[in-house]
Amino acid sequence: MTRTVLISGASIAGPALAYWLHRHGFRPVVVERAAAVRGNGYPIDIRGTAVDVVDRMGVLPQLRAAHVDTQRITFVDASGRRTAGMNMDDMMSTTAGHDIEVPRGALTSVLYEHTRNDVEYVFDDSISTIEQGDDGVHVTFRRGRPRTVDLVVGADGLHSNVRRLVFGPEREFRHDLGFYFAGFSTDNSRGLAREVMAHNTPGRLAGWYAVGGQDRPTAMLAFASPELRYDHTDLDQQRDLVAQAFAGGGWEVPRLVAAMRTADDFFFDSVSQIRMPHWSAGRAAVVGDAGYAPALLSGQGTSLALVGAYVLAGELASAGLTDGPGRYAERMRPFVAANQRLGPANVKRMVLRSRAQVRMSMRMLGVLNRLPGKERMLARVVAPIHRAATAIDLPAY
Ligand SMILES: Cc1cc2nc3c(=O)[nH]c(=O)nc-3n(C[C@H](O)[C@H](O)[C@H](O)COP(=O)(O)OP(=O)(O)OC[C@H]3O[C@@H](n4cnc5c(N)ncnc54)[C@H](O)[C@@H]3O)c2cc1C
Secondary structure, eight states, X not given: OOOEEEEEOOSSHHHHHHHHXXXXXXXXXXXXXXXXXXXXXXXXXXXXXXXXXXXXXXXXXXXXXXXXXXXXXXXXXXXXXXXXXXXXXXXXXXXXXTSEEEEHHHHHHHHXXXXXXXXXXXXXXXXXXXXXXXXXXXXEESSSOOEEESEEEEOOOTTOHHHHHHTOOGGGTEEEEEEEEXXXXXXXXXXXXXXXXXXXXTTEEEEEEEOTTOSSOEEEEEEEOXXXXXXXXXXXXXXXXXXXXXXXXXXXXXXXHHHHHHOTTOEEEEEEEEOOSOSBOSSEEEOTHHHXXXXXXXXXXXXXXXXXXXXXXXXXXXXXXXXXXHHHHHHHHHHHHHHHHXXXXXXXXXXXXXXXXXXXXXXXXXXXXXXXXXXXXXXXXXXXXXXXXXXXXXXXX
8 A cells, every 4th residue: 555654844855755765665745834845046055965865866967057167155244345356166176076965946946847737746745643543643724624744754944843742842842053144136236146255253144155047146144143032923023123233334235225125025034043852753754954953054854854754765765654753763863963063163154243253254264265276275264174074875775
């Protein structure tokens, strides 16, 4: 009998898991809260072993074609004067040609289009209750009719609904790293393409991430802060928090804050990790950010989600619904740990805490560019990221 797996979340982990489950002979059903696959455009990285996963899925050529190929990062001071910069080819020379960076919307669309004919997608709905019984898992929904399925998987991100319903409240598993991030698109008044332009002040990072040929680059406003209490559904309250954090800022900050007020794709969240002692409980499991978010801005989340989906589906197919989730955790734990260890350091490199750190960092970047052998030194910075991104062997299943 074909076993049905209900997946909550149609972003990256969800459709990737659905793809592999279908290939292994399961019947995946994906329920997504949003009305459609969300296609907002900030660039995300597919690194190391995750590239092998998208290759095995047959979507690597499409993703390579969408590679944004960021060329440079430029740092500017309050008057807009360039204080430092970096050529990305120098920085990523060890992984160039292998790792991919694509707009997040390109990846979610490719995964959705690749699976939509074989997978039942239900949009604009969400799981209300999950009850495990002898004959399966009984699930009710906000809108749709109840279903009994063989397994439920939460692929519903940092604020996972399945995690809350099955494992407990978010506060037990969420570890804030002390930063917040806002992203939204703006007009491209500076004519940026394939580049990042950023202005660092103590505890704040403002700037743009511009993909080539994109007429609306993604603006970013990130800041350090103790835990903020706010309503996750109240976007105006979140906009106020960002505006307060950037009050009195120089360079383009006032224009960015004004653009944030009217942006219709405004996104705001804490930079947090999810750490859970178990990723499954009976006939329920979590995958991707829902189970082991390595933190926004860490650059590792997409790869963990893709590899996690591959391994979970493979272990369910080879070890069955009872033993599969445990085997998935065994295989994934060291890989997740290696990548989560990098999260805080990667984030701290982006949002610098003190005036001395900003000054030192800009000076070092300035000097570095003139040093002979700078590629070797930069490769040493990138090496731990590459090591973590490849710290798992993929079984063939
Ligand atoms: C602004 C930003 C920048 C990032 N930059 C990078 C980067 O450079 N490199 C990188 O590797 N990663 C980056 N990430 C992280 C990366 O996007 C995530 O780690 C990755 O998307 C994880 O995928 P996921 O499918 O597990 O979760 P998510 O992408 O968070 O998807 C969760 C899905 O579940 C849905 N959902 C939520 N609640 C419910 C519910 N109750 N019912 C049904 N569906 C629900 C959501 O609508 C969403 O579609 C960034 C993330 C953000 C937000």
